[in-house]
Amino acid sequence: MGELNTAMIERYRNSFLKEVEANVEEGEWVKMCMQCGVCSGSCPLGKFWEHPPQEIFMMIRAGKREAVLQSESVWMCTSCYNCIVRCPRELPITHIMHGLAHYAKRLGLVPKTNPTAKFAQMFWDNLMVKGRINELKLGLALYFMNGFGDGIKVALKNQKLGMAMMKTGRMNPKEAFGGHAVKDLAGFHKVLKKAQELEDARIAQNGPPAGA
Amino acid sequence: MAAEKKLAGYICTGCGIGERLDAKQLQAVATREGKLPSVKQHPMLCGAEGVKLIQDDIDAGNATHIMIAACSRRSKVEAFSFPTVAMSRANLREGVIWARPEGDEHQETTQEMADDYIRMAAAEIKFMTVPESSGEQELNKTLLVVGGGMTGMTAAVEAAKAGYPVHLVCDEPVLGGVWKDLYKRVPFRAAAFDVPGGNDVDLPQPEDPGLDDLIEQVMANGRITVHLNAKITKTSGAPGRFSADLSMESGRTLTENFGAIVQATDYKPYDANQLPEFAYGTTPDVLTNFEFERLAKQANGAVIKRPSDGRAVKSVAFIQCAGQRSSNAGHLPYCSGFCCTESIKQAMYFKAQNPGCDATILFDDLRTPGAAGEDFYRSGQQAMVTFTKGQASAVVAAGGDLRVKFKDLILNEDTEMVCDLVVLATGQVPNTGPDPYAQLAVDEAPTEEEKAAARAALAVAPPSILNLDYRQGTDLPHLKHGFVDSHFICFPYETRRTGIYAAGPVRRPMDLKQAMDDAVGATMKAIQSLENAARGSAAHPRVGDLSYPRFRKEGCTQCKRCTVECPFGAINEDEQRYPQFNESRCRRCGTCMGACPVRVISFDNYSVDTVGQQLKAVDVPDEFSEKPRILCLACENDAYPALDMAAQSGEHITPFARVIPVRCLGSVSLSWVTDALNSGYDGIVLMGCRRDDDYQCHFVRGSAMAAERLSKVGDTLTQLNLETERVAVHEVAITDLKRAPAILNEMAETITRIGMSPFKF
Numbered sequence: 001m002g003e004l005n006t007a008m009i010e011r012y013r014n015s016f017l018k019e020v021e022a023n024v025e026e027g028e029w030v031k032m033c034m035q036c037g038v039c040s041g042s043c044p045l046g047k048f049w050e051h052p053p054q055e056i057f058m059m060i061r062a063g064k065r066e067a068v069l070q071s072e073s074v075w076m077c078t079s080c081y082n083c084i085v086r087c088p089r090e091l092p093i094t095h096i097m098h099g100l101a102h103y104a105k106r107l108g109l110v111p112k113t114n115p116t117a118k119f120a121q122m123f124w125d126n127l128m129v130k131g132r133i134n135e136l137k138l139g140l141a142l143y144f145m146n147g148f149g150d151g152i153k154v155a156l157k158n159q160k161l162g163m164a165m166m167k168t169g170r171m172n173p174k175e176a177f178g179g180h181a182v183k184d185l186a187g188f189h190k191v192l193k194k195a196q197e198l199e200d201a202r203i204a205q206n207g208p209p210a211g212a
Numbered sequence: 213m214a215a216e217k218k219l220a221g222y223i224c225t226g227c228g229i230g231e232r233l234d235a236k237q238l239q240a241v242a243t244r245e246g247k248l249p250s251v252k253q254h255p256m257l258c259g260a261e262g263v264k265l266i267q268d269d270i271d272a273g274n275a276t277h278i279m280i281a282a283c284s285r286r287s288k289v290e291a292f293s294f295p296t297v298a299m300s301r302a303n304l305r306e307g308v309i310w311a312r313p314e315g316d317e318h319q320e321t322t323q324e325m326a327d328d329y330i331r332m333a334a335a336e337i338k339f340m341t342v343p344e345s346s347g348e349q350e351l352n353k354t355l356l357v358v359g360g361g362m363t364g365m366t367a368a369v370e371a372a373k374a375g376y377p378v379h380l381v382c383d384e385p386v387l388g389g390v391w392k393d394l395y396k397r398v399p400f401r402a403a404a405f406d407v408p409g410g411n412d413v414d415l416p417q418p419e420d421p422g423l424d425d426l427i428e429q430v431m432a433n434g435r436i437t438v439h440l441n442a443k444i445t446k447t448s449g450a451p452g453r454f455s456a457d458l459s460m461e462s463g464r465t466l467t468e469n470f471g472a473i474v475q476a477t478d479y480k481p482y483d484a485n486q487l488p489e490f491a492y493g494t495t496p497d498v499l500t501n502f503e504f505e506r507l508a509k510q511a512n513g514a515v516i517k518r519p520s521d522g523r524a525v526k527s528v529a530f531i532q533c534a535g536q537r538s539s540n541a542g543h544l545p546y547c548s549g550f551c552c553t554e555s556i557k558q559a560m561y562f563k564a565q566n567p568g569c570d571a572t573i574l575f576d577d578l579r580t581p582g583a584a585g586e587d588f589y590r591s592g593q594q595a596m597v598t599f600t601k602g603q604a605s606a607v608v609a610a611g612g613d614l615r616v617k618f619k620d621l622i623l624n625e626d627t628e629m630v631c632d633l634v635v636l637a638t639g640q641v642p643n644t645g646p647d648p649y650a651q652l653a654v655d656e657a658p659t660e661e662e663k664a665a666a667r668a669a670l671a672v673a674p675p676s677i678l679n680l681d682y683r684q685g686t687d688l689p690h691l692k693h694g695f696v697d698s699h700f701i702c703f704p705y706e707t708r709r710t711g712i713y714a715a716g717p718v719r720r721p722m723d724l725k726q727a728m729d730d731a732v733g734a735t736m737k738a739i740q741s742l743e744n745a746a747r748g749s750a751a752h753p754r755v756g757d758l759s760y761p762r763f764r765k766e767g768c769t770q771c772k773r774c775t776v777e778c779p780f781g782a783i784n785e786d787e788q789r790y791p792q793f794n795e796s797r798c799r800r801c802g803t804c805m806g807a808c809p810v811r812v813i814s815f816d817n818y819s820v821d822t823v824g825q826q827l828k829a830v831d832v833p834d835e836f837s838e839k840p841r842i843l844c845l846a847c848e849n850d851a852y853p854a855l856d857m858a859a860q861s862g863e864h865i866t867p868f869a870r871v872i873p874v875r876c877l878g879s880v881s882l883s884w885v886t887d888a889l890n891s892g893y894d895g896i897v898l899m900g901c902r903r904d905d906d907y908q909c910h911f912v913r914g915s916a917m918a919a920e921r922l923s924k925v926g927d928t929l930t931q932l933n934l935e936t937e938r939v940a941v942h943e944v945a946i947t948d949l950k951r952a953p954a955i956l957n958e959m960a961e962t963i964t965r966i967g968m969s970p971f972k973f
Binding site: 018055 | 412593601623627
């Protein structure tokens with residue numbers, strides 16, 4: 001993926017805004033931001049962001065490519081949609097944040113230690129197996145993300161919650177052994193494969209050929 | 213008008229007046245004390261039957277001077293419209309019953325209030341006459357439009373469309389003025405109503421400026437006479453009878469008569485030589501927005517090239533607010549209001565004409581007033597113009613490139629960008645004549661030093677445009693920063709010279725669309741003015757008033773106070789230095805009347821007597837009655853309506869106050885204050901509009917004049933051994949519904965504290 005990144009830098013040397021416009025989902029909206037700051041003010045996690053959305057948009061225009069794509073901030077979005085609802089220019093800010101995160105992921109620029117990115121990968125891998133989320137496996141994988149000792153600690157801390165979930169049938173211990181799948185698992189994988197192909201084609205059109 | 217006065221009074225008992233007050237008592241007061249030979253009552257005087265009752269008396273010749281005791285003089289003006297007779301109104305509804313609580317314990321003082329208002333109105337009517345025309349009126353339908361720009365041309369075309377002939381004076385060889393260099397204009401319309409939000413929707417685009425069309429319309433119009441390369445060397449007269457000397461290119465002078473004048477002299481581009489920090493003048497690649505527009509016009513849709521080396525521009529920066537919105541010396545302190553949309557438009561030229569060109573607008577506060585407004589901002593964003601919230605500090609020319617240093621205000625960092633061309637968004641400087649009061653300051657400076665200072669200020673003043681032959685200077689008075697207007701929010705286009713209206717950027721900074729809209733408004737005002745002048749009736753704000761200042765020449769001491777203090781420069785001086793009132797230049801505020809130390813100035817229906825007799829008619833109880841009397845002189849524009857509306861909304865006032873409306877606090881004669889004190893009033897409250905900076909006075913300076921005159925009243929009070937608190941001057945706005953009554957109630961409390969006046973007989 002490093003090569004894709006280099007190719008993209010080469011292609012859009014002058015304008016990161018144009019690169020975002022062409023490659024990031026809903027990226028064509030970034031130019032419409034009028035810097036009012038309502039998104040940053042509306043974000044429930046705003047004060048924890050190193051660069052709140054308003055700044056991210058300004059940084060894109062200022063050509064701060066690495067700072068944006070390697071930023072932890074775009075991974076901070078919890079999809080509460082407050083910003084989308086309030087944006088006077090109707091920018092789909094939540095989608096743009098996810099779009100930027102996704103693009104950074106494709107280019108291999110995501111900070112290695114970012115927990116949200118790690119969890120997202122875990123979630124994806126979990127989902128791919130059966131076409132459904134396996135709560136037990138996902139939960140355990142999450143607990144043990146930072147090593148065995150830490151995992152035990154977290155698991156014990158959440159013991160009560162886990163028991164309650166099992167009692168109400170939200171989590172099944174049997175899921176540890178395989179777990180159940182969607183009705184047409186092969187079809188599910190086919191859909192995703194097609195989606196991947198389309199995505200690759202889009203990137204190829206805007207940048208270098210896929211796999212280059 | 214018949215020489216014999218036939219007085220008649222009419223008391224309305226409707227709206228609760230009959231229930232709350234003793235109507236018999238009112239009738240008795242009007243007859244015995246008011247000495248009105250005929251007094252009639254009606255349960256609904258403003259109804260058809262009541263109005264007929266009055267009209268029949270008038271028609272039968274039994275009433276030439278009528279007193280109506282009913283609601284406020286501000287209510288039922290259509291019903292109680294009897295233009296052939298003199299009329300006074302006693303305010304029993306808003307002034308008494310609505311302003312007082314119900315209940316037996318209040319009955320006595322409330323009734324006394326009503327009795328007094330009847331006495332006052334009956335006294336007033338005896339000193340009023342029906343305003344009669346002076347015979348000075350003329351109808352001259354021709355308009356003089358000064359300025360051949362888009363504003364002036366629009367004014368001319370609009371006036372011609374309305375059927376009024378126009379002389380259009382332009383000091384340049386061609387029409388168009390500052391707008392003639394426009395390549396395209398900021399769109400005149402917003403997006404269609406149903407255009408949604410989006411990043412690829414149908415938004416307004418830069419459009420053809422329409423200059424040639426407008427010039428064609430002007431030249432082809434039979435009602436418009438265009439004078440190119442012409443100047444106005446003298447303007448004299450008044451609305452309806454202005455006379456202007458036009459000095460033509462040939463050297464000939466043409467004298468023409470006009471009914472009214474529109475000054476549409478637009479603006480002068482700001483002199484960017486005062487911006488060396490942006491490398492202006494050191495490289496041709498730094499241009500002002502005005503200069504760049506010419507460059508774009510030359511390119512005419514083709515690739516825009518750098519002036520220095522003819523290379524196609526690949527990257528351009530627009531610096532907003534250049535030399536504007538800043539307190540630095542030589543900068544304009546105000547926002548010119550057109551430059552943001554102008555820069556968006558110019559940035560879009562690059563996006564359309566220079567493939568792949570980056571266009572960045574460095575702004576602090578992007579403001580897009582005007583018709584297309586925010587939609588045009590979005591239009592620029594859709595075209596991929598980069599909007600950077602940043603404050604530019606310097607432009608450095610280095611190796612063929614320009615480096616723009618700026619502070620990014622979102623990312624809070626000092627940074628820079630490299631580009632080929634820089635456009636400075638500079639502002640509009642009003643193209644007006646010198647402030648007349650700058651000239652007066654020279655004439656009237658008491659010492660040589662002050663004269664020299666005033667002369668220095670005048671030396672940098674621009675040359676005169678109108679060359680008015682007025683006592684108070686050659687041009688329109690300035691409001692702020694050289695713009696001429698009297699109040700751009702409350703009374704746009706109205707200047708402080710009646711019959712001369714300001715349109716476009718001479719009034720306040722604005723874009724083309726607003727300037728053209730302005731021209732329509734100012735032209736309409738000018739037409740109204742000349743039509744009013746023909747009827748002898750006043751212009752704004754006393755529209756339709758037929759009274760005008762009359763003066764008793766034999767009593768005049770030629771002190772010149774009236775000619776100096778008239779806020780509208782209406783009064784000239786004749787050869788013998790007597791005032792010349794120029795009726796149709798007068799706004800009827802009465803500031804001259806308040807200024808006159810020998811009380812020789814009066815109006816037919818408003819004079820030193822009409823108010824003086826009212827305050828003397830009030831029954832002043834003795835010192836031991838515990839019933840003080842407070843005189844309130846309230847401006848009819850704001851304070852009096854505020855009191856009316858306060859009563860309407862249930863605010864109560866002290867029963868000891870007697871309120872008399874005045875045309876303006878500027879019309880208040882100091883003799884009223886002395887008379888009131890001598891008559892035993894315990895307190896006097898004067899309510900006028902906000903004065904000085906951000907004034908709200910409808911006559912601009914009236915309230916300020918009054919405050920100046922009344923500032924000396926304290927000395928008089930001390931001499932009389934009276935407490936200075938007994939006279940209070942307050943600024944009251946029309947919205948002060950709680951405060952206006954509170955001021956009167958406070959005065960009542962003050963009197964309780966300091967005791968009654970010793971001057972009671």
